[in-house]
Amino acid sequence: MTANPTAPAVRVRGLTVVYKTPVGELPAVSNVDLTLAPGTITGVVGESGSGKSTLALCLLNAVQSPGRIAAGSVEIDGLGDVVELGGEELRRARGRHVGYVFQAAQNSLNPLKTIGKQLLDLGRSHGVEDLRALVRDAKDLLARMGMDGARVLDSYQHELSGGMRQRVGIMLALVLNAKVVVLDEPTTALDMITQATILRIVREVHDERGLTTLVITHDVGAVAEVADNLAVMYGGRVVEHGPVMEVLGSPRHPYTRGLIRAIPRLSGDISLARALPGRPPTLGTLPAAGCVFRERCDRRMDVCDTVEPVPLTRDGRTVACHAVDAAADVDANAAPGVAAGAADRTPTTARRKEYA
Amino acid sequence: MITGTGITKTFKQRGSVLGAREVRALREVDFAIEPGGAVSFIGESGCGKTTLGRIIAGLETYDSGEIVIDGVPMSGLGHRRRQPHFRRIQLIHQDPYSALNPTRTIHQTLEAPLALRAKQTGRSRSWVDARAEELLGLVGIDPGYVLPRYPHQLSGGMRQRVVIARALTMDPEVLVADEAVSMIDVSLRLGILGLLKDLRVRLGVGVLFITHDIATARYLGDDSELYVLYRGQVVEHGPTETVITRPVHPYTQSLLSATPVLHGLEKPGAERVVPTEALDPSRTDEGCLFAPRCQFATQLCTEQRPRLSHDGTTLQEHACFHPRTRSVIPTGTGTETEMGADTLADTGADMGARG
Ligand SMILES: Nc1ncnc2c1ncn2[C@@H]1O[C@H](COP(=O)(O)OP(=O)(O)OP(=O)(O)O)[C@@H](O)[C@H]1O
Ligand SMILES: Nc1ncnc2c1ncn2[C@@H]1O[C@H](COP(=O)(O)OP(=O)(O)O)[C@@H](O)[C@H]1O
Ligand code: SF4
Ligand code: SF4
Ligand SMILES: [Mg+2]
Ligand SMILES: [Mg+2]
Numbered sequence: 001m002t003a004n005p006t007a008p009a010v011r012v013r014g015l016t017v018v019y020k021t022p023v024g025e026l027p028a029v030s031n032v033d034l035t036l037a038p039g040t041i042t043g044v045v046g047e048s049g050s051g052k053s054t055l056a057l058c059l060l061n062a063v064q065s066p067g068r069i070a071a072g073s074v075e076i077d078g079l080g081d082v083v084e085l086g087g088e089e090l091r092r093a094r095g096r097h098v099g100y101v102f103q104a105a106q107n108s109l110n111p112l113k114t115i116g117k118q119l120l121d122l123g124r125s126h127g128v129e130d131l132r133a134l135v136r137d138a139k140d141l142l143a144r145m146g147m148d149g150a151r152v153l154d155s156y157q158h159e160l161s162g163g164m165r166q167r168v169g170i171m172l173a174l175v176l177n178a179k180v181v182v183l184d185e186p187t188t189a190l191d192m193i194t195q196a197t198i199l200r201i202v203r204e205v206h207d208e209r210g211l212t213t214l215v216i217t218h219d220v221g222a223v224a225e226v227a228d229n230l231a232v233m234y235g236g237r238v239v240e241h242g243p244v245m246e247v248l249g250s251p252r253h254p255y256t257r258g259l260i261r262a263i264p265r266l267s268g269d270i271s272l273a274r275a276l277p278g279r280p281p282t283l284g285t286l287p288a289a290g291c292v293f294r295e296r297c298d299r300r301m302d303v304c305d306t307v308e309p310v311p312l313t314r315d316g317r318t319v320a321c322h323a324v325d326a327a328a329d330v331d332a333n334a335a336p337g338v339a340a341g342a343a344d345r346t347p348t349t350a351r352r353k354e355y356a
Numbered sequence: 357m358i359t360g361t362g363i364t365k366t367f368k369q370r371g372s373v374l375g376a377r378e379v380r381a382l383r384e385v386d387f388a389i390e391p392g393g394a395v396s397f398i399g400e401s402g403c404g405k406t407t408l409g410r411i412i413a414g415l416e417t418y419d420s421g422e423i424v425i426d427g428v429p430m431s432g433l434g435h436r437r438r439q440p441h442f443r444r445i446q447l448i449h450q451d452p453y454s455a456l457n458p459t460r461t462i463h464q465t466l467e468a469p470l471a472l473r474a475k476q477t478g479r480s481r482s483w484v485d486a487r488a489e490e491l492l493g494l495v496g497i498d499p500g501y502v503l504p505r506y507p508h509q510l511s512g513g514m515r516q517r518v519v520i521a522r523a524l525t526m527d528p529e530v531l532v533a534d535e536a537v538s539m540i541d542v543s544l545r546l547g548i549l550g551l552l553k554d555l556r557v558r559l560g561v562g563v564l565f566i567t568h569d570i571a572t573a574r575y576l577g578d579d580s581e582l583y584v585l586y587r588g589q590v591v592e593h594g595p596t597e598t599v600i601t602r603p604v605h606p607y608t609q610s611l612l613s614a615t616p617v618l619h620g621l622e623k624p625g626a627e628r629v630v631p632t633e634a635l636d637p638s639r640t641d642e643g644c645l646f647a648p649r650c651q652f653a654t655q656l657c658t659e660q661r662p663r664l665s666h667d668g669t670t671l672q673e674h675a676c677f678h679p680r681t682r683s684v685i686p687t688g689t690g691t692e693t694e695m696g697a698d699t700l701a702d703t704g705a706d707m708g709a710r711g
Contacts, residue, residue, distance in 0.1 A: 047541040048512065146634070162401065163634070191401040191568040193631065196614040218542060221616030249620030249689070262543045264571040266600060266615055266685040267622060273575070275547035279511035 007039035007212045008077035008097075008179050010059065015072030017054050017063055019283060026283040028054045028067065030236040033311065036180075036229075038077070041206055041213040043223030043244065045259070046233030047280040052216045055233070056182045059214065060094050061085055076180055095126055099173030101166075101183045108169070109157040115168055116153030119175065126176055134175065141171045144208075145201050163194035167201065174205065181206070184216045199226045220263055224248055232256045235281045235292030242317035252319045254297045291322070299323040358412070358445070358530055358562070359388045363421035365407055365588075379637060381407040383588040384421070386664075389530055392560040394553070394580035396573035396596060398611060400635055404588040405566045409534045412564060414442025426529070446523035450535035452515035456507040462518055463488065463503040469525040491521040494558070495551055513544030520551065530562040531555070537572055549575035570600060570611055584608045587637060587645045590664050594672025604670055604679035607646045613684045622686035629684055644677070652678055 012034040018025040029051045036042045044052050057063050058074050061082045074082040079097045082090075094100070102108045110118055116135070123134045139149030145167045157165060166186060173181055186202065187195040203226050206213045217223055223230055223244065230247045232240040232255065240253040251257045258276040265273065278296035286292055291304040303322050311320040314328065365382040381404045389395050397405045410416035412423070423430045425441040433441075449455035456465060466488040474484050489499040495517040507515055516536065523531055533552065537545045553576050555561045565576055573582055573596050582599045584592040584607060592605040603609050606629055613628035631649035639648050643658040650657065654677070662675040670679070 047543055191399075192570075192611060192614040193400055193635070196616075196630075197634070199616075219616075220542065221618060224618045224620070225616045245620035247620070248618050259543055260618070260621065262546050263618065264545060264549070264569065264575055265618070265622075266571045266574070266612065268688050270574055273546055275513075275545065275550065276543035279513060280541060280543070 006179075007210045008079070009038045009075075010036040010077075010180060010212060010214075011073075011075040012055075012058070013073050013075070015055070015058060015074065016070045017051075017058060017067055018070045020066035021283060023284065025070070026286070027070070028236050028283060029058070032072070032236075032238050034231055034238055034241065036212050036214060038212055039210060040228040041203070041215060041226055042229045042231060043215045043217065043227035044231045044233055044238075045217055045220050045223055047218060049280055049282055050233040051236040052218075052233055053184055054236075056100075056184055056214060056216050058083070059180065059182050060098050060100055061090055062094070062100075078179075092126065095122065095173075095176045095178060097178055097180060099176070099178030099181045101169040101173045101181070101186060109165060111157050113156075114153065115155055115157070115160075119153065119172065122172060122176070128176070138171055138175050141174060141205075142167070144205065145170065146197075161194075162190050163198060166190065166194075166198050170198075170201070170205070174209065179210070180212050180214075182214045182216070186215065186217070187219070187222050188217070195222060196225070202226055220248070220259060232259070235286050237292060237320060238311065238318070239293065239320050240318065241311075246317060252317065252324050253293075253321050254299050254323065255293050258296070258298075301326075357388070357390055357424075357426060359386075359424045360412065361386050361422045361424075363387075363408070363411060363418050363423070365404075365411065365416070365418045377638070380588050380641070382411075382418070385583075385585075385588070385590055387583060387590075389562045389564055391529065392556045392562055394556060394563045394565065394576040395583065396565040396567060396576065396580060397583045397585055398567055398570050398573065399585035400568065400611070402635065402637055403585045405568075405585055406534055408585070409447065409532045409564065409566050412530075413445050413447040413532050414438060415447065443526055444529040446526055446528040446531055448516075448519055448523055448531055448533045448536045451539050452512055452519050453507070453539070455519045456515060456522075458507055461504055461506055462492075462510075465518065466491065466503075466522060466525060469522065473525055473527070487525070488521075491524050492518075494524065494555070495521045496547070497521075511544070512540045513547055516540055516548050517551065520548075520555075524555075524559075524561075528561060530564055532564045532566070534566040535568070536565070538567065538569060545572065546575060553577045568611075569615070571615060574600065584611070587635075589645055589675065591646065591675045592672055593664065593674075594670070598671045600685065602670070602672075602681045603684065604672065604681055605646075605674045605676045606650050606652055609682050609684045610649075615685070617686045620689070622688055624686055625682075625684040627682040627684055629682065644675075652680075654678065 012032055015029055015032045016027055017029040018027050032055060046052050054063060058069060059082065063069055069083055076082055076097060079093055085093055119138050120131060123131050128134050142149035142152050147164065147167060152168065187198050190198065199222060215223060215227060227244050230244040231238050232253065234255050240247060240256045247256060248260060251260055261273060262276050276296060281292060290306050291309055294300045294304045301322055309320045309322045311318045312325060363382050363385040367379045367381055385408060387395060397408060399405055407416060411418050428441060430438050467484060470484040470487050492499040492502055497514055497517050537548050540548060549572060552563050556563055556577060563576060565573060567573060578597060580596045582596040583590050584605065586607045592599055592608045599608060603612055609629040610631050613630060617624045632651055633649050643660055644662055647653040647657040656677050662677050664673050664675040666673050667679065
């Protein structure tokens with residue numbers, strides 16, 4: 001990890017986003033705390049509908065109707081609370097401070113304009129005076145990613161392969177010098193070799209430019225290759241968060257464990273692998289109280305039906321699960337001198353405790 | 357039994373800025389699918405996998421070669437006489453979201469093909485409903501829950517099971533699954549792969565599995581076979597486990613090396629191979645097709661095209677002048693036994709609806 005001191009930190013606190021549905025407003029993101037340490041890449045994984053894209057859009061304050069941010073804040077160093085920004089200020093922050101590569105960037109480019117034309121539009125809309133310099137920067141970035149910049153700028157979207165379009169998306173997100181970058185499913189629908197190339201580029205550009213990066217994906221493997229830290233989302237909650245090696249090597253939340261065991265792998269005993277029973281929740285099927293994962297959980301207890309587990313941080317790892325709490329209590333009793341200090345049982349303090 | 361010999365297909369693109377361009381999608385591909393067998397095709401985007409799947413399902417023509425279905429060569433038959441044979445090969449679409457008509461309940465979706473089937477085989481109407489329930493049971497979902505519902509009310513895994521059930525209404529001999537799990541949530545993928553494996557055993561249905569994620573091919577059964585396609589040519593072919601653990605072709609090794617390593621749980625292979633450049637389908641056809649991207653290429657490789665054959669030292673066939681086994685796949689770090697020791701309800705299926 002090459003944490004860059006000039007990169008901004010991002011602090012998401014108590015964030016709740018609701019979508020209007022026929023049965024009222026329902027939360028897609030529920031009271032989420034998440035800190036992106038400066039200069040790191042954080043991967044957010046979770047199944048379809050777990051709220052990953054919704055969370056990511058909040059970094060731009062770009063949740064669209066029928067959705068809205070109902071509570072919470074997103075503090076970005078050098079910018080302030082994005083949730084409080086509006087109008088011209090917000091428009092300028094997008095692109096200049098926070099770059100965003102949308103899910104399926106392959107299809108989000110304008111099919112009727114060359115890439116170069118879209119670049120100039122972007123520059124003008126942000127009041128860039130030196131458009132020549134902008135084009136030069138764009139070409140440099142494209143060359144950095146192994147492409148012929150001049151040719152790419154002269155091309156239309158349909159003339160580029162999926163992997164090339166993804167790189168164009170990354171160029172457009174970085175060309176205004178954003179220091180916080182959000183990539184939503186950057187490699188979905190790409191084949192493995194193209195995916196590996198894109199992930200390597202993301203890592204290298206991140207290090208070279210001193211960025212703070214958020215990568216959203218349903219593919220744990222993709223995150224494992226590129227991220228420093230891993231946040232696991234389920235039903236609009238971050239249920240586990242910590243260094244990627246530790247979370248994958250010794251997952252604590254039953255969902256994380258089940259998810260990792262369900263990954264088809266090249267090595268290892270295939271008889272140990274199995275699908276997670278049940279199905280991912282949708283807004284309408286999320287239980288109102290208790291743990292959102294309990295229908296699929298193999299460690300469910302009575303308390304899980306009524307009390308929502310609170311994220312607790314110990315040893316730099318955050319987990320929201322009653323069973324993990326109970327196990328930690330046993331540890332604490334067995335070795336009070338060691339564990340009691342590390343475990344912070346006061347929910348409010350734990351919630352404030354930052355993951356560094 | 358379905359065999360293909362020398363299947364060749366070239367697409368001619370007209371009207372592009374660059375003028376007419378030819379894409380050689382398939383080059384003399386040979387394959388065989390035994391009854392109840394499993395065969396996987398892997399390769400990068402654009403290497404011809406979908407084209408081959410569509411040809412085998414009778415949805416695309418081919419320029420030369422021969423497909424033989426249960427002893428009957430297709431080349432001698434006109435379009436109409438081929439149809440009943442190709443109907444025994446059913447394609448499962450990659451996208452379970454668009455594969456089902458959103459305005460029809462699952463009951464309606466299954467009823468139409470089953471009614472046709474009843475007419476063909478002289479069965480009664482009551483057979484249709486019973487068969488619909490039987491098929492849904494077979495793919496591991498609760499008919500009572502699913503039948504009255506619309507596709508949007510089901511999870512991705514359930515939808516893909518419905519798509520498979522619909523394919524089974526035609527009593528197919530082979531299911532062609534083109535990227536059938538890549539759009540399904542990771543947590544549910546193994547459930548669908550397990551189902552395909554199960555259908556092989558229980559119904560004797562053959563599976564032709566198309567994917568760019570090689571790891572998924574391991575889950576179809578340990579008797580399955582793997583074909584590696586590169587720019588339309590099969591460059592390595594053999595038992596799936598052999599090709600994955602002891603690949604000899606640099607292209608196969610590149611594909612395996614690109615599979616993400618679960619750091620913390622796995623260590624990367626010691627000899628990972630990275631292609632020297634990106635795939636360019638318009639590259640010269642001289643010599644080995646992979647030579648422009650191959651770090652092991654020699655003069656010979658640029659002058660002659662290696663043919664797929666056994667060299668007597670390995671179980672698999674390959675098309676490489678300089679074959680060498682390299683350890684490119686990740687190795688476990690040993691932490692997973694600890695995870696495996698946990699008890700977890702072994703449903704292996706997406707059966708949320710039952711509970
Ligand atoms: N209808 C068509 N017209 C022209 N070219 C085509 C057509 N269908 C396929 N091709 C070309 O044939 C080659 C093989 O295509 P195919 O779709 O079979 O590859 P694939 O391995 O399935 O790729 P992907 O993983 O992207 O689906 C590609 O170069 C593709 O551009
Ligand atoms: N425009 C919308 N209207 C209603 N519900 C929505 C809308 N967008 C997303 N949702 C719901 O919010 C939840 C989270 O969605 P999303 O953030 O897109 O998750 P992900 O990116 O992980 O798939 C899902 O249940 C989804 O159905
Ligand atoms: S809180 Fe209970 S139901 Fe939720 S994950 Fe933990 S043990 Fe399972
Ligand atoms: S024949 Fe030569 S160029 Fe082709 S894969 Fe083998 S070593 Fe590489
Ligand atoms: Mg999304
Ligand atoms: Mg395809």
